Amino acid sequence: MDNLDLRILKELNNLKIEESPFKSIAEKLDLAEEELLSRIDNLIKEGIIRRISISIDHRKAGMKANAMCICQVPEDRVESVGKYISSFPEVTHCYTREGFKYNFFFMIHSNTKEQYLFLVKKISEKLNMEIKPLLSKKEFKKTSFTL
Amino acid sequence: MDSIDWNIVERLQEGIPIAERPFQRISKELKIPEDEILKRLKKLKREGLIRRFGAVINYKKLGYTGTLVATKVPEDKIEEIAEKINKYKGVTHNYQRNFEYNLWFTLIEKSQRDLEKRLKQIEQEIKPEKMISLPVTRKFKIGHIQKWIT
Numbered sequence: 555m556d557n558l559d560l561r562i563l564k565e566l567n568n569l570k571i572e573e574s575p576f577k578s579i580a581e582k583l584d585l586a587e588e589e590l591l592s593r594i595d596n597l598i599k600e601g602i603i604r605r606i607s608i609s610i611d612h613r614k615a616g617m618k619a620n621a622m623c624i625c626q627v628p629e630d631r632v633e634s635v636g637k638y639i640s641s642f643p644e645v646t647h648c649y650t651r652e653g654f655k656y657n658f659f660f661m662i663h664s665n666t667k668e669q670y671l672f673l674v675k676k677i678s679e680k681l682n683m684e685i686k687p688l689l690s691k692k693e694f695k696k697t698s699f700t701l
Numbered sequence: 702m703d704s705i706d707w708n709i710v711e712r713l714q715e716g717i718p719i720a721e722r723p724f725q726r727i728s729k730e731l732k733i734p735e736d737e738i739l740k741r742l743k744k745l746k747r748e749g750l751i752r753r754f755g756a757v758i759n760y761k762k763l764g765y766t767g768t769l770v771a772t773k774v775p776e777d778k779i780e781e782i783a784e785k786i787n788k789y790k791g792v793t794h795n796y797q798r799n800f801e802y803n804l805w806f807t808l809i810e811k812s813q814r815d816l817e818k819r820l821k822q823i824e825q826e827i828k829p830e831k832m833i834s835l836p837v838t839r840k841f842k843i844g845h846i847q848k849w850i851t
Contacts, residue, residue: 605716
């Protein structure tokens with residue numbers, strides 16, 4: 555990754571919604587559009603860019619219930635529990651973390667509290683494990699990582 | 702957002718093709734005219750439903766490191782403390798939650814050393830009753846939010 559790639563990454567923080575969003579950036583950086591596209595492809599291949607996409611404000615979209623679920627999963631069950639919980643499309647993130655007695659974290663976004671509680675109960679019963687859903691009471695900040 | 706908006710939004714959250722006319726390709730996939738897609742997206746952006754259109758960067762590949770921080774702070778001071786935390790550029794998410802640890806935020810910095818310095822700095826500024834850093838050990842899924850299905 556060189557200086558030009560860094561400048562490209564900065565410009566890619568905020569794209570315009572238009573027919574040719576990459577053309578505008580190529581012009582700004584004084585590059586041929588083809589070269590810009592090729593560099594972006596490369597950055598994706600290297601894994602530096604995951605994708606170019608939109609992020610929605612899920613609260614505005616009606617998904618006001620956001621629960622971070624935590625549980626204690628014994629080490630020998632982590633793999634199977636992780637796979638099972640990740641299989642639900644309503645679960646957006648699923649990680650193990652260290653530093654706390656609860657080592658397993660996953661996120662559910664739903665419209666109502668009842669919806670995620672129903673899913674949590676289902677998972678909890680299937681796995682025979684206690685799951686604590688920590689509902690978000692207030693969102694103070696939500697931004698993407700940008701350079 | 703109607704169901705056509707959701708169709709478009711869900712497709713776009715997966716990522717656009719890196720091409721001269723990315724929305725033209727998506728238009729063929731979704732069987733929705735390109736100008737309609739653009740019109741709807743612009744409207745959603747104006748209304749604030751779309752927060753951002755840009756590159757999702759894997760900060761770890763750039764050498765950055767991050768963690769989730771759980772803090773316990775007095776409920777009556779939570780707003781002013783949250784504002785202090787928000788000022789830090791490395792803080793991307795910040796939420797109040799109903800638990801003993803009631804204020805949770807994510808922090809991303811250029812190195813492990815910078816991260817530890819920043820954690821000390823934040824701790825000294827907000828003086829929480831409790832504060833723990835919970836870095837990820839294993840990732841099973843990093844996804845995006847979809848319309849509730851069941």
